[in-house]
Amino acid sequence: MLSQDLARYVELQHRLGFKFRVQHTLLKSFVAFAERHDDRHVRAARVLEWARLAPSPQQRRNRLLTVRRFALALSAEDRLTLFGLLAATGMRISEALALQLYDVTADGLIIRQTKFQKSRLLPLHPTTRGALDRYLTARRRVGTLNSALFVSATGAPPAYSTVIAVFLRLTRVIGLRGEPGLRGPRIHDLRHTFAVRSLERCQNDRNAVGRHIVALSTYLGHAHVTDTYWYLQATPILMRQIAAAGEALHQGAVA
Incomplete structure (x- = not known):
């Protein structure tokens, strides 16, 4: 539910030291509006519909910017799950993107498409499995018929180039990389x-x-x-x- 996503997002902002009062009020209004229409994730058409209800152009702009940041944070959660899984298992990015829902088993992850055409089982630490289970709960709300384990908000698997671009952007934001062209951590x-x-x-x-x-x-x-x-x-x-x-x-x- 969007209300649960909002609760996590607000908690994160408070932990970062932000009061987040005005934004919280706006997002509660949007989430209530979206859930009245049975939305399970942020939809662009619903955001525009809700923003048009604001009484002035400036307030409409504030609504759009606030929900945009919220949607980006939700999208980043999914990407961070992917990066966290890479860090916790050492698998190749190509292997992670090739994972299907049926590859998640009680014993771990089954890697079927490997560099050397050999399958293997990756047991998972309980904390890693817990994070993956939370992602699967969020993934079910997307409502896609695609069987890929990792999907974007549109329901389609993310492209390799998109994942790399997000990784580079995140590492720059947290200070691990400099400006484009400078050396820094690679996803590998x-x-x-x-x-x-x-x-x-x-x-x-x-x-x-x-x-x-x-x-x-x-x-x-x-x-x-x-x-x-x-x-x-x-x-x-x-x-x-x-x-x-x-x-x-x-x-x-x-x-």
Whole structure:
């Protein structure tokens, strides 16, 4: 329901420190108007219809701008779910966009269209599964017949170029990238970061690391274990573990 979407949006604005009184009043009016027409998501025609009820051009403009920001926030929630899933699983963006509703199972996500034409199962952390379930609840309100897991407000799957553009815009907004043309995080870096963070959490033992690398390579869908090595890079945590292993080896202990 739009009223639930509005409650989340208002809570977010309050957490950010905004009073959000006038905007909240306007949005409550719009949501009530839209729900009287059984709308489950923001529709452009309904927004224009509601905005025309304002008594002056300036107030009509305020109504349009306020609902536009609300609609953009709802759209961003869906995109953030996609980016969050990439960060939490390390899957390729092409694999995420190819997911279908029937690929979401009780045991995890089934990746059917892989780079090397091999299917695999990705178990999900409970927090990741919870976020995905919340997205699925919101997705049902779109009312599309498309079976793709990730869809836009129009009910169609987002294009790869659109996802990349949104990612670049978000990373600029939060300060991770500079102006266009400057280097910064790529969406594929989420996959690299997942691999490194996974290894950081591994038990600092040669045999455990060996087993972990094999499991990580399978989870990432690599054809060979050696492909996974290219994803790894030095971090303070890994360097401390390597130093400790080297010290233990120097002292005659098992590294």
